[in-house]
Amino acid sequence: QVQLVESGGGVVQPGGSLRLSCVASGFSFYTYGVHWVRQSPGKGLEWVAYLRSDGYNRYYSDSVKGRFTISADSSKNTLYLQMNSLRPEDTGVYFCAKDQTPTVSSTFGPWGQGTLVTVSS
Amino acid sequence: DIQMTQSPSTLSASVGDRVTLTCRASQSISRWLAWYQQKPGKAPKVLIYMASNLESGVPSRFSGSGSGTEFTLTISSLQPDDFGTYYCQQYNSYRWTFGQGTKVEVK
Numbered sequence: 632q633v634q635l636v637e638s639g640g641g642v643v644q645p646g647g648s649l650r651l652s653c654v655a656s657g658f659s660f661y662t663y664g665v666h667w668v669r670q671s672p673g674k675g676l677e678w679v680a681y682l683r684s685d686g687y688n689r690y691y692s693d694s695v696k697g698r699f700t701i702s703a704d705s706s707k708n709t710l711y712l713q714m715n716s717l718r719p720e721d722t723g724v725y726f727c728a729k730d731q732t733p734t735v736s737s738t739f740g741p742w743g744q745g746t747l748v749t750v751s752s
Numbered sequence: 753d754i755q756m757t758q759s760p761s762t763l764s765a766s767v768g769d770r771v772t773l774t775c776r777a778s779q780s781i782s783r784w785l786a787w788y789q790q791k792p793g794k795a796p797k798v799l800i801y802m803a804s805n806l807e808s809g810v811p812s813r814f815s816g817s818g819s820g821t822e823f824t825l826t827i828s829s830l831q832p833d834d835f836g837t838y839y840c841q842q843y844n845s846y847r848w849t850f851g852q853g854t855k856v857e858v859k
Contacts, residue, residue, distance in 0.1 A: 675851075690846045737801065738801040739796075741795075741797070
């Protein structure tokens, strides 16, 4: 059974850094790509970052490019999101999610339960 | 980025009603569209992928249609468990965007 469990959220000041983790079970990062998606009251659901199953190709939304880094440690079955230079508009619940199928990256499923990040002074 | 627009923003309906939600893309996305259901405090759950394919385990009262820029999600007979917020999501060239959501509430 596939399961994803996020952690690492919290309150951070603008300009600060935070690292989110997502422990995965029931599938391999070598087979499925994995995403970070966030949800905030003002902007709804927003895709943030994607790591392809080759473990090399990474993609980012324009709003986080240059500030966030997605990575994975396959030996620990853990996905990470390193967030630097945080802004108030980065506030939200951050979900990790896997590609629905190994061959097509169009759909997210399933998702973790999310971890809340609050950027505020 | 491709923009996704859902209508209506809120829909009031009764158990047993046939309900149709609409999603429009700012440019053609072929059939690269998925629908998700979200309950308060929970993660979204995929219902439909590739515009019309029912995800395993999802009740058959849910159906999706459309291609290009116009898509619909239909619930043939609304059940108590179906109240919540529904999102459409498109995929194009390693970019993913969501609609703003349609909240289905009790009439």
